[in-house]
Amino acid sequence: MKATFPLWKLDVPAALAALVAGGLGLGLNAFPLSIGSDLHFIFGPIFPLIIALTFGPLYGMVAALLAGLATVWLWVHGLALPFLVAQAFVVGWCVRRWKWRALFADAVFWVGISPLLYFLHVRSGVYPDGLGPAVAFKYVVNGLLCTTLADSSLGWPAFGRLLARYGARLPENTMAARLTRVLTLVAVVPACALAVWYAHAASDQQEQEVRAELTTQTRFVANVLSDKLLVARQDVIILANRLSEMPDDPAAVARRLQRYHQHAFLFETLLVADTAGKVIASSPVVSEPQLNVAGHPYLQAALSGQNVVISDGLHCPVPAGKDPCIAFAAPIRLLDGSVRGVVEGRMTTTQLSRLLSGSVAHRGEPFHLVVLDRQSQVLATNRPDLFPLLAKTRLSDIRAYDRALWLPVPASGQEARFWVWQEREPETGWQCYALVPFAVVHQRAATVFIPFLLAIPFVLFVVAWASGVTVRRVMRPLDELTATARVLAADPERAPDILPDSPNGQTLPATQLPAEIAHLTEAFHAMARQVGKTMSYLRATNIELEIARQRLEDARDNLERELAARTAEIERREEARLRSQKLELLGHLTGGIAHNFNNLLTVILSYSSLELSRRAPDDPACKGLQSIRRAAERGRDLVKQLMAYSRASEASAALCFPLHDALRTVQGMVERLFNEEVELTTNFAAGEVFVYAIPQELEQVFLNLLVNARDAMPNGGTISLETTLVADTAAEAGGVVFPAGSRLEELLAAQPVVRISVRDTGTGIPPEVMARLCEPFFTTKEQHKGTGLGLSTALGTITSAGGLLRVESEVGKGTAFHVYLPVAEQPASGVPTSGSHRLSFLKPSAQAQRVLVVEDDPDVRATVGAALLAGGFAVVEARDGQAAWNIIQQQAGRFDLVVTDVRMPNVNGVQLASSIWETYPDLPVLFISGYADRDDTRQSFAFRDNLIYKPFTATEIVEKVKSMMDKNTAEQPTKVG
Incomplete structure (x- = not known):
């Protein structure tokens, strides 16, 4: 099946991978x-081929183009570049498009490209030494x-x-x-490594042999040259010695010269010259005159006294037209040591070359021999066609080398490579130089490389054939097992039909399979x-x-x-708890504000009542003072409502107070909350x-009960607030009593009880909700409209006062909440609430009762002190609890009463009272407070009747102080007795 893939679509990750x-x-x-030499294995195409096999042929071409640039720098030509790029494209295309094996696709590519590869490497002239076919096959x-x-x-998992x-x-x-892949790696990599090692070792051996032969040949040439020059030097010396004994007769010298020349065969010409350089005799005879x-x-x-002088190569004018020659000159000395002439023997460079060639010709080696004089001129060579005689060359510029050099050939002017x-x-x-052409080394290396290059593809294809045979042997039974498994997967119940009964029921006999398969x-x-x-059994x-799954x-x-229901309930309760915390924080804030207002109102009420007491009733200023006092009393009622809202009296003591006054206060508060539709x-x-x-x-x-009644009448209605002294217990039946399990008849039979009823004409309460009315955080109001804590808190207040709650309701007709509270006895004396009594303004005497006033607010402290002075008491003031305790200790507790604020910095009023009663148990303490919370009392102190709330008038504080002193005086004999 052919695989389709986008050929020209650019994929950025694939392009980056190709780069x-x-x-x-x-x-x-x-x-x-x-x-x-000049043969290398390059493995850079491995990475481009990986890209071509996995990302596509085009990306492989890009990678091969980059990788092939190294061959340009390596061999200074780019013949390998197009072949590497084409290889990546063809292999990637065949593998990705037609699912060919990579080795088979590459073999097809090289078979098709081999003619062009051979032509370029053989005919291009890049490899003139005869290695073109080997290099082409190496590719x-x-x-x-x-x-x-x-x-x-x-096949590597991490690489994949x-x-x-x-x-x-x-x-x-x-x-x-x-x-x-495993067989290929196991077989090919060690075989190739071994072959490369062998080829490299053989190549090194061939090069070492070439070096040894070059060294031997060069030394031989130097030795032959030394021998010939020694013979020529001796011949010249002998001739000079013989001529020195002869008379100065040119004819006799010429005859002796000719006879000697017949035996000195190394010289082409012999000359005798006088000290002026004029030739007087020669052999053969020189015809040129002068x-x-x-x-x-x-x-x-020679004339200067040297024995023998050997010249460099020179052109010989005698005889004319002869080849270049070398001159050997020796002086002719007389008996007295003077020089009368020179003997010169000339040897042509051609003759010297023949001597060298004759000496080494029997070796049959393809070496080039060259001898250079001191002027870098060629004196002798066995290849005059390449190195002409007396031609200049740069061979003298180099020293001994054991590697190939590019050298200029004088005959052609071009460079060739030589060892x-x-x-x-x-x-x-x-x-003396010995040169061997680089082609000789290539020819020797070819005897090693060609078998090696033939061995590698042979190993590759043998391994490929072996792996194919092995795969077929292994995969055939596995394919049969796969086909059987597919049939069984489609219909498992056919197993007894398609499988034979014998244990070894496979198609091939067990003896033809490996034991594992x-x-x-x-x-x-x-x-x-x-x-x-x-x-x-499974279908049964x-x-x-x-059925079990359906049940699950x-x-x-x-x-x-x-x-989901439990989660919703938890979320609702958590939300209600958070709202309750917000309300509690708001209550604390409201209580703090109320406390500050109480201090202000206390000052206003006290001073207004003092001024009214000082003035006559018909004083015109009394009318304004009474207006001030009434405004302050209305402010006191408003603060009282704020304190009730903030529940600032949690730590306050229970008091005996008139019920109807409290209900009237609540009535005034809710009338501002009800609209005109609610009556x-x-x-x-x-x-x-x-x-x-x-x-x-x-x-x-x-x-809370009145607000809930209002919320139960969204369309308006009537709410009634009633109080009744219960006389007939039989009439108090029906509904639900809270707390659950309480018996209302027991409460009614034990003591007088007052019933306070709140009735509405609203929607009513369903029976299923009735039993959960007082549960914390339970509410039937919409979200963010109720915390679920109102009725639970109200029930706690009622039960703490000794009462019970009964609820009657009918859906669609309304609800009635009945609160039952025990009736308390009317107190014999109480603090007047109107504050309208006038003070007598008694002047304190020496026997006046002493009162210590402790208040952190200076205005309130001054107000209380002024009121008590007007009442005839001796007043001592202290700014806080610590200062008051210091005064008490200094005066040994000689006070009749201590008036202290509850909330003060450092030492509060409760702590001061505890210290006083531990040391002076008979000293009474009157507490004044705007409100007292549990943080002030630390939940360990219970107020009795010794508490008066701010704001109060001067008359109220004076009368409260007098009543406590009277009570303490009446109790003293009892405590003593």
Whole structure:
């Protein structure tokens, strides 16, 4: 099946992967594995081929283009670049499009491209030494190796995960692919490593042999040259010695010269010149007249006394037309030591070259021999076609080398590559060189490389064939097992029909299978039969499982509903708790404000009452003062309502107070909360009824009941507030009594009881809600309109006062809340609430009762002190509890009463009273407070009748002080007795 993939679609992660792979290939190609001269294995195409196999041929081409740039820098030509790019594209296309194996696709590519590859490497002239075919074939082997390694690399799990992260599509991960990759790596990598090592070692051996031969040849040439020069030097010396004994007769000298020349075969010409350089004799005879050699430098050296002078190469004018020559000159000395002439023997460079060639020709080596004089001129060579005689060359600029050099060839003016070695002739300083063309080394290396290159593809294809055979042997029974498994998966009950009864029921005999696969087949067939047997049992139990599943789903649905209900309840309670905390914080804030207002109102009421007491009733100023006092009293009522709202009297003591006054206060508060659609009526019992409770808390109870009644009438209606002294207990029946389990008849039979009823004409309360009315956080109001704490708090206040709550309701007709409280006895004396009595303004005497006033507010402290002075008391003031305690200790408790505020910094009033009663138990303490909370009393102090609330008038504080002193005086004998 052909795979379709977007050919020209740009994928940014794939492009980045191609660039990274190209960079890695560039770095890997920059360090090739050398196996000989100009032969390298490059493995940079591995990374581009991986990209081509996994991301697509176009991305592989980009990576191959980057990786192939290294070959340009390595060999200074780019012949490899197009082949690497084409290889990545073809291999990637065939593998991705037609699902070919990577090695097979690469082999097809190189078979098709080999003619062009051969033509470029053989005919291009880049490899003139005859290695073009070997290099071309090396590219084929190199490509097959890179493709094999690239395909094998995809079998690494970590490498595969890395490629898949960037969108690569890896080949199918089958057992056959894994086995092929493992076999390839196990067989090819060690074989290639061993072959490369062998080829490298053989190449090094060939190079070492070339170096040894070059050294030997150069030394041989130097030795031959030394021998020939020694013979020529001796011949010249002998001739000079013989001529020195002869008379100065030119004819005799010429005859002797000709006879000697017949035996000195090394010289082409012999000359005798006088000290002026004029030739007087020669052999053969020189026909040129007036021949003179005075300008030659070697003549002057010979005349100066040197034995033998050997010249560099020079052009010989005698005889004309001869080849370049070398002159050997020796002086002719007389008996007295003077020099009368010079003997000169000339040897042509051609003759010297023939001597060298004749000496080494029997070796049959393809070496080039060159001898240079001191002027870097070629004196002798066995290749005059390459190195003409007396031609200038740069061979003298180099020293001994054991590697290939590019050298200029004088005959052509071009450069050629040679392996060079040199030796120096010690007498003359001439340089002897042995050169071997680079092609000779290539030819020797080819004998090693070509078998090696043939061995690598042979190993590759043998391994590929072996892996294919192995895969077929393993995969055939596995494919049969897979087909059987698919049939059983479609219909497991067919197992007894499609499987034979024998344990080894596979298609192939067990003897033809490996033991592991035979055991796997046997186990699979046994499993399949067992599966077929259990299918009937499973289908029989399927109905029961379905029923159980349905039950579990029903139970899950019920559980989810219950969990949702519980979660909603928890959320509602948590929200109610948070709202309750907000209300509590708001109450604390309101109580603090009320406390400050109480201090202000106390000053106003006290001073207004003092001024009214000082003035006559007909004083015109009394009218204004009375207006001030009435405004302050209205402010006191307003603060009282705030304190009731804030529940600031939690730590206050229960008091005996008139019930109807508290209800009237609540009535004034709720009338401002009701709109015109709600009508409030009251019906109080005749006479005053006293109850024992905390006034603020009880007012809060009826305030909550009246507000709930209003909320129960969204369309308006009538609310009635009634009080009745219960006379007939039988009439108090019906409804629900709270707290649950309480008996109302027991309360009614034990003591006189007053019933306070709050009735409304609202929607009523359903029976299922009635039992949960007083539960904390339970409410039937909408969200954010109720905390669920009103009735639970009200019930706590009622029960703390010794009462009960009864609720009657009928849906659609209304609800009645009946509060039952015990009736308390009317107190014998109380604090007047009007504050209208006038003070007598008695002047304190020496026997006046002493009062200590403790108040942190200076205005309130001054007001209380002024009121008590007007009442005839001796007053001592203290600004806080610590100062008051210091005064008491200084005066040993000689006070008749201590008046202290409850809330003060440092030491509060409760702490001061505790210290006083521990040391002076008979000293009474009167507390004054705007309000007292549990933080002030630390929940360990209970107020008795020794508390008066702010704001109060001067008359009220004076009368309260007098009543406490009278009470303390009456109790003194009892305490003593």
